[in-house]
Amino acid sequence: MMNTEVTFCGVTMKNPVTTASGTFGSGMEYTEFCDLNALGAVTTKGVAHVPWPGNDAPRVAETPSGMLNAIGLQNPGIDVFLERDLPFLQQFDTKIIVNVCGHTEEEYLAVVERLADTTADLLEINISCPNVKAGGISFGTDPKEVERITSAIKKKAAQPVVMKLSPNVTSIAEIARAAESGGADGISLINTITGMKIDVEKRKFALANRTGGLSGPAIHPVAVRMVYEAAQAVGIPILGMGGVLTARDAIELILAGATMVAVGTANFHHPEVTMNIIAGIRSYMEHHGIRDVKELIGAVS
Numbered sequence: 001m002m003n004t005e006v007t008f009c010g011v012t013m014k015n016p017v018t019t020a021s022g023t024f025g026s027g028m029e030y031t032e033f034c035d036l037n038a039l040g041a042v043t044t045k046g047v048a049h050v051p052w053p054g055n056d057a058p059r060v061a062e063t064p065s066g067m068l069n070a071i072g073l074q075n076p077g078i079d080v081f082l083e084r085d086l087p088f089l090q091q092f093d094t095k096i097i098v099n100v101c102g103h104t105e106e107e108y109l110a111v112v113e114r115l116a117d118t119t120a121d122l123l124e125i126n127i128s129c130p131n132v133k134a135g136g137i138s139f140g141t142d143p144k145e146v147e148r149i150t151s152a153i154k155k156k157a158a159q160p161v162v163m164k165l166s167p168n169v170t171s172i173a174e175i176a177r178a179a180e181s182g183g184a185d186g187i188s189l190i191n192t193i194t195g196m197k198i199d200v201e202k203r204k205f206a207l208a209n210r211t212g213g214l215s216g217p218a219i220h221p222v223a224v225r226m227v228y229e230a231a232q233a234v235g236i237p238i239l240g241m242g243g244v245l246t247a248r249d250a251i252e253l254i255l256a257g258a259t260m261v262a263v264g265t266a267n268f269h270h271p272e273v274t275m276n277i278i279a280g281i282r283s284y285m286e287h288h289g290i291r292d293v294k295e296l297i298g299a300v301s
Contacts, residue, residue, distance in 0.1 A: 002282060002285050002286065002291060003291060003292045004278075004281065004285075004293045005293075006260060006294060006297075007259075008122075008239065008259050009122060009236075010185070011122055011160065013040035013095055014038075015039075015278050015293070016040055016250075016254065016258075016281070017039060017040050017250065017260070017261060017263065017277055017281070018040055018043050018095075018260060018261070018262045018263075019042055019263055019267065019274065020043060020263060020264030021043045021044060021045055021046055021124060021126065022071065022099075023264040023265060024042065024044075024267055025044075026044045026081075026085035026086075026089055027042050027089060028085075033271035034272055034274055036092040036094050037093045038278060040094070041094055041095035041121070041122070041260075042092075042094055042095075042096060042097065043098075043099055043124060044096070044098050047077070047078055047081045047098055047100055047101065048075055048077055048078070048102060048107065048111065049102065049107045049110040049111050049114075050077045051076050051077040052072065052074055053074060054072035054074025055071065055208060057208060058208055059071050059072070059212075060207075060212075061197045061206035061212065063195070063216070063218065065216055065217045065218040066214055066215055066216025066218035066265065067215060067268075068195050068197055068212035068213065069192070069213050069215070070211065070212035070213070072209070073129070075101075078111050081098075082114065082118065086098075086119065086120070096121050096122075097122045097123070097162070098115055098122070099126055099164070100124065100125050101126045103129060105133075105149060105152055108125065109152065112153055112156050115158070116156070121159060121160075122160050123153075123157055123159050123160070123161050123162065124188055125153055125162065125163050126164045126191070127140035127166065128166040128168075138166055138168070140169070141168060141175075143174050143177075143178035144178070146175055146178040147179070150163055150178070150179050150181075150182025150183055151182040160185035160186065161183070161184055161186075162186040162187060162239060163187050163188070164191055165179065165188065165189040165190065167189065167191060167219075167223075167242075168193065172190075172229050172230055173229045176234045177234060179236075180236050184236060186236050186237045186239060186259075187234065187236060187237075188238070188239035188241065188262065189230060189238065189242075190222065190226050190227075190241065192213025193214045193219050194211055194212075194213065194214070195211065195212060195214035196210060197212075215242070215243070216243055216245075216265040216266075217243040219242045220249055221243075223240065223241065223242025223253065224242075224253060225256075226242075227240040228256040228257055230257070231257025231258070231298055237260075238257055238260075239258065239259070239261070239262055240253035240257075240260070240261050240262070241253070241262035241263075241264060243265070244264070244277070246276075246280060247276070247277045247279070247281050248280070250277050251281065254293070255297075255298070255299050255300040256300055257297065257298040258297070263277060281293065
């Protein structure tokens, strides 16, 4: 009998597949396409201490093998999340990973503290947010800042803390080590890669924000490389993501060192994709005579 169960940051999941934050809402829009009970976990859209309006439109642009987005982490805030989204997710037999965003340390901590006595299983901290107190630089690009914000959050968090790392850095291994030094229970990577698209007929930027986050299959090889480098640098578990479209993509990240994988952009054009990936992992295990999915974690040679 095949075992797809994994334990991530002390939380046991029925399989290693979750959704990437910002691509699945809290699952409400996907229930007619996807059985949330079948997922290892649902990762929510970013939750801030107050509602965030997001960026001006246009905010999305298609690119070869991917997309650019500059949504700006639009979300209704922690109050609506606790009143509407969390009760909805509690109906399902799946783990709940709440993505937390903020512009200052105080904003992150305000959300973390509100989540302390809830049924959320894990906190994923989006440190690609701009730190307004440091001139707008991302929290996740400075190792000292990563260690500091991780440590501050760990002191207040009731749930395991997973730091979501930005790929827009010189050394992902250095950032991963900083998160581990700050006390992170796990890390997730990669977030989107900064990109730009110009409409050559209009001679205008495709996004009102000018730049946006590139996601989709185009970034998958970068994700595999960074997951591998991070896995070699730290001893904490990794949630891998970036361009996962098929079971083979998911298995590639697991072989590179990820304990779990998240499916993001693919949800937009294949709403049932997570179900296909879970089934595909089982088929791969059966075909290769693998009894336990944990045998694949970091098994590349």
